[in-house]
Amino acid sequence: MDIRYNISDHNFEQCLKCTICTVYCPVVQVNPDFPGPKQAGPDGERFRMKFPDMADTSLKYCMNCKRCEVACPSGVRIGDIIQTARIKDKKTHVKLRDAILANTDIVGTMATMAAPVVNSVIKLRPVKKLMDSVMKIDSRRTFPDYSQQTFEKWFRKYAMKTQSTYDRQVTYFHGCYVNYNYPQLGKDLVKIMNAAGYGVNLMEHEKCCGIALISNGLIKQAKWQAGKNMDGIRKSVLEDNRTVISTSSTCILTMRDEYPHLLGIDNKDVREQIDMATRFLYRLIDEKKITLIFRSDYKKRVAYHSPCHLDKLGWEIYSVGLLRMIEGVDLMILDSNCCGIGGSYGFKKENYDVSQKVGEPLFRQIEQVNPDFVATDCETCKWQIEMSTSARVKNPISVIAEALDVEATYKANLKNQR
Amino acid sequence: MKFDTIIIGGGLSGLVCGIKLQENGQNTAIVSTGQSALHFSSGAFDLLNKLDDGTEVDIPANFISLLPSSHPYSKIGYDKFVKYCREVPSLFKNASINLKGDPETNGYRITPLGQVKKTWLVFEDFNTMNTAVINYENVALCNFNGFLDFYPQFIGDVLAGEKCKYKRVTLDLPFIEKLRHNPTEMRATNIAKVFDSEENIEALLKEINSRCEFASTIMLPAVFGLYSLAPVEYLKEKCGKKICLLATMPPSVPGIRTQQMLRKYYSYCGGAYMMGDTVEKADMDSDSVKSVYTANHDGIPLSADNYVLATGSFFSNGIIAEPEGIFEPVFDLDTDNDPDRSNWYDNDFFSRQPYMKYGVKTDHDFKPFRKGRILENMYAAGSVLSGFDAVSEGCGGGVSIFTALCVANKILGGE
Ligand SMILES: Cc1cc2nc3c(=O)[nH]c(=O)nc-3n(C[C@H](O)[C@H](O)[C@H](O)COP(=O)(O)OP(=O)(O)OC[C@H]3O[C@@H](n4cnc5c(N)ncnc54)[C@H](O)[C@@H]3O)c2cc1C
Ligand code: SF4
Ligand code: SF4
Numbered sequence: 001m002d003i004r005y006n007i008s009d010h011n012f013e014q015c016l017k018c019t020i021c022t023v024y025c026p027v028v029q030v031n032p033d034f035p036g037p038k039q040a041g042p043d044g045e046r047f048r049m050k051f052p053d054m055a056d057t058s059l060k061y062c063m064n065c066k067r068c069e070v071a072c073p074s075g076v077r078i079g080d081i082i083q084t085a086r087i088k089d090k091k092t093h094v095k096l097r098d099a100i101l102a103n104t105d106i107v108g109t110m111a112t113m114a115a116p117v118v119n120s121v122i123k124l125r126p127v128k129k130l131m132d133s134v135m136k137i138d139s140r141r142t143f144p145d146y147s148q149q150t151f152e153k154w155f156r157k158y159a160m161k162t163q164s165t166y167d168r169q170v171t172y173f174h175g176c177y178v179n180y181n182y183p184q185l186g187k188d189l190v191k192i193m194n195a196a197g198y199g200v201n202l203m204e205h206e207k208c209c210g211i212a213l214i215s216n217g218l219i220k221q222a223k224w225q226a227g228k229n230m231d232g233i234r235k236s237v238l239e240d241n242r243t244v245i246s247t248s249s250t251c252i253l254t255m256r257d258e259y260p261h262l263l264g265i266d267n268k269d270v271r272e273q274i275d276m277a278t279r280f281l282y283r284l285i286d287e288k289k290i291t292l293i294f295r296s297d298y299k300k301r302v303a304y305h306s307p308c309h310l311d312k313l314g315w316e317i318y319s320v321g322l323l324r325m326i327e328g329v330d331l332m333i334l335d336s337n338c339c340g341i342g343g344s345y346g347f348k349k350e351n352y353d354v355s356q357k358v359g360e361p362l363f364r365q366i367e368q369v370n371p372d373f374v375a376t377d378c379e380t381c382k383w384q385i386e387m388s389t390s391a392r393v394k395n396p397i398s399v400i401a402e403a404l405d406v407e408a409t410y411k412a413n414l415k416n417q418r
Numbered sequence: 419m420k421f422d423t424i425i426i427g428g429g430l431s432g433l434v435c436g437i438k439l440q441e442n443g444q445n446t447a448i449v450s451t452g453q454s455a456l457h458f459s460s461g462a463f464d465l466l467n468k469l470d471d472g473t474e475v476d477i478p479a480n481f482i483s484l485l486p487s488s489h490p491y492s493k494i495g496y497d498k499f500v501k502y503c504r505e506v507p508s509l510f511k512n513a514s515i516n517l518k519g520d521p522e523t524n525g526y527r528i529t530p531l532g533q534v535k536k537t538w539l540v541f542e543d544f545n546t547m548n549t550a551v552i553n554y555e556n557v558a559l560c561n562f563n564g565f566l567d568f569y570p571q572f573i574g575d576v577l578a579g580e581k582c583k584y585k586r587v588t589l590d591l592p593f594i595e596k597l598r599h600n601p602t603e604m605r606a607t608n609i610a611k612v613f614d615s616e617e618n619i620e621a622l623l624k625e626i627n628s629r630c631e632f633a634s635t636i637m638l639p640a641v642f643g644l645y646s647l648a649p650v651e652y653l654k655e656k657c658g659k660k661i662c663l664l665a666t667m668p669p670s671v672p673g674i675r676t677q678q679m680l681r682k683y684y685s686y687c688g689g690a691y692m693m694g695d696t697v698e699k700a701d702m703d704s705d706s707v708k709s710v711y712t713a714n715h716d717g718i719p720l721s722a723d724n725y726v727l728a729t730g731s732f733f734s735n736g737i738i739a740e741p742e743g744i745f746e747p748v749f750d751l752d753t754d755n756d757p758d759r760s761n762w763y764d765n766d767f768f769s770r771q772p773y774m775k776y777g778v779k780t781d782h783d784f785k786p787f788r789k790g791r792i793l794e795n796m797y798a799a800g801s802v803l804s805g806f807d808a809v810s811e812g813c814g815g816g817v818s819i820f821t822a823l824c825v826a827n828k829i830l831g832g833e
Contacts, residue, residue, distance in 0.1 A: 016733075018457070018458075018668075018669075019605060019607075019668075019669055020452065020457055020669065022603060022605065023453075023457070023644075023669055023674060024453075028603065028608065029608070029611045032596045032599045033599060035600040035603055036600070036603050039600065069694065070452070070693055070694030071452055071453045071693075071694070072452045072453075073451055073452030073453055073454070073733075073734055073735070074452065074735070075451065075452070075696070272716045272717060283718065286419060311694065312694065313714060314692055314693075314694055314695040314712075314713075314714030314715070315714065317419075317690055317692065333685065335682075336693075
C-alpha cells in the first residue's frame, strides 16, 4: 500500500530533518567546507526552489557516493537532489580538465592506440607536474594502465565466433574500464559464462554509461550516450530476450537508476534485466539452473570491500554469496567504508586530500587484515586501494574465474541443459 | 533466496532478535529501510519507569502483574521478564557493549536539559546513579564553543539546586572551531569524528588541565567514540580527574555506536544485513506469509520459515497515520487504535498522548492479525507493537529488547 504523497521529485517531502544522512556522509567528516547531505540536499532545495538563481558552490564537494540515501530512514533521494541541483545550475561552465576526465570513451580510444607510450609518459614526473599545474589533476595520483588491445577487439578476434554454439545467451556491457584498461576481467567473465553454458554477446554500439559525464555536468552528451545504450539494451532484452550484465557496479547503478532519476530517461520496460554479473550468476545457481565447480587446490585469504554503489543497489549479498561458494576462500568482510575515490572526483587536485582522508579507515583495516588480495566490484575502488595500500585488488568475477574448474563446470552444465 | 527467518527492520528490536537467532544456529536476514531510533537514544534503555496511573516504579518486575493484559510485558509474563532482565547485560556483552546498572532495579540518568530521570541500564559512556541526587564536588561544566545541542546553563541551574559547586568552562580548540564553518552542522557526531584521533584528545586534555585546575570532576557532552568506545576509554584513563559525560540532544553518539556494534556483531554471527532496502510487498496465503519482495531485489523473492516485523513506530514508518485511520503499510496488518480520530491526541502537548499506544495488534505469542485472522509464521516485535507508551511509561528500550528475545525464543521452539 503506497500512501505517500509527493508533489516534487526525489521523495523530497519525506525529509524529517533527522540529520541521520549527515552522520554517514564520508565527505562531511573530513571537509568542513561541505555542509553535508541534509543541508546541501533537502534543506538547500527549499531555498533553491524559492530562489532558482542562487548559486551553491558547495555542491561540488559531494562525490555522489549515495551513502546518505542508504542511511536515510525516510527514503529521501538526497544524492539525486544534490546532483539535480548541480545539473540545473547552468552558470558553472565545464572545465577542460573535467571534460577530459569525463570522456572515458574518447580518451580511452586514443590512449589504447598509443598504450605503451601513454602508460610510460603518464608516469613521468614532469608530465605529472604539468598535468597537476595546468590541468589540476593531482600529481600524487597513479593512473591505471591502458591496454594495447581493447576488450572489444580481443572479443571479436578470438571469442565471438564460438558464442552461438551455446544454448543460452547473455549480453555483456563491459564498460570503459574493461575495454581500455583491463580486458582480462572481460575475458574472465566470458570464461565463466561459457563454462556455465552461456554464450556472451556484446551490445550494438555500447557507449560509456555516462556517470563521469553526469558528475562533471556534461548532461547533453550524457543523455545522448544514455539514449544509445538504451537502444542497445532494449534490442537485447526485448528482441533477443537476453539479459544485459556488467562487472561494474557503477555502470549498473547508472543505467538502472541515474538514467531515470537524473537524466529523465524512462527505463521501466527493461530495468530489471540490467544486472550485475555476480547477481545474475547467483540467481542461476540459487534456482539450480547452473552449477559452478571449484578447484580443490585454490586456497586464498580474501577481504571483501563493498563499493558504495553496490551498497546503494543493495547487492553486496550476491557477490559475497558467490565468493562464499568457493570452498578454498577464507573470506573476511571489511567494514562498510567509502574508499574515497568517487570516480573522477579523486583525480581532481582540489579533492585529492579529502579523497585520501575519506579512505583512511578502509586502508588501515586492509593493512591490518593483510589478506592475499582484496575483492571488490568497482574499478575505481581498485585503483584507489592499490594506490593507497600494499594490497592487490580483484573483481569477484576474476576470483571465480581463477578458482573455477572449467572442465568439470562445463560438463556439469551440459547435464543441466539436458 | 531462502532463510530460516527474515526480519523486517534493523533497529534495536530487529538486531536483538537476529543476534539471538544467529547465536542459536539459524540463518537469518535483516532488511532495513534506513537507520533506526537508536540514533536518537538518550544513552540508556528504559525498562519501566511509571505506570499509567502515575505510580513510580523502582523494581520493574514487581509491577508486571499490575499492567493491562494488552501490554507487551503482560504477554511475556513475570517469569520470562525476570529471566530477560538478567540475560540482557550478557547478551550485549557478546557484542562488546557493556551496559551499566543493576538489571533488576531502576537507576537514574541526567537528561540534556539537566533533569534527573529514572532509567534502567545505561551505556558505558555514562556514570551509574542509584539515587536521584547529583552528587559531585567542584565540577568544571565544560562545553565546546559553538556547540548548541548541549545546555550547560540548565545543567548548571540543577547543580546549583543540589548545592554542587561548579564553574562553567567554554573550551576553545582550533580543530573544533573549524566545524563552525557550518553552524547548523556542528553536531555531536561531527565532533565525535574529530575526537577519533588520539592526538586531538590529547589536545583536549591539555586544554582541560590548564583551564580546570580548580575542579575534581569534569563534565563534558557525550561526543566521543562514534565507531568504538576507545576514545571514551582513552579520555577517562588519561585525564587525572573524574570524567562525567552527559547526554546531548540528538543525534546521539552513544546510540549510533550501539547500533553499529550490534550490527557488526550480527554480521559476525553470519547474519545478512541489507541496509537501505525496503520490504514492499508479500506473497500471502490466507494464514501465512510465503515470501516477501524488496525494492532492491526486483522480482527475486526472499522466503523463510518465519518472519519478524520490527519496523518501528510512526517515526520509522512501521506505523502510518492517515486521516482515515492508522495503518501497517507492508502487510496491511490489523492495528489497535481508536476509530474516532479526535481521541488520538490530547491537546495538552505535555500530557499522555493516546496515539502512543497505537500499533500492530498481536495475540499472546506476538503473532499479528490480518483481516481478523492470525498469521501463523509471522511475529511482531519492538515499537511497532500496540499496548505500551514508551514516553509516559518509560519502557521503549525494554519492550524492544524483551519482545525481540521472546519472539526469537518462540521461533527457536524454546518457550
Ligand atoms: C526519538 C526517539 C528517542 C528514543 N529514545 C529512547 C531512549 O533513550 N531509551 C529508550 O529506552 N527508548 C527510546 N526510544 C524508544 C525506541 O522506540 C526504542 O528504544 C527502540 O530503539 C525502538 O526500536 P525498534 O527496533 O522497535 O524500532 P526502530 O529503531 O524504529 O527501527 C525500525 C527499523 O525498521 C526500518 N523499516 C521500517 N519499515 C521498513 C520496511 N518496510 N522494510 C524494511 N525496513 C523497514 C526502519 O528504517 C528502521 O530502521 C526512543 C524513540 C524515539 C522515536
Ligand atoms: S534526508 Fe533523510 S536522513 Fe537526511 S535529514 Fe532528511 S529524513 Fe533525515
Ligand atoms: S552522496 Fe555521498 S558525498 Fe554526497 S552528500 Fe551523500 S553521502 Fe555525502
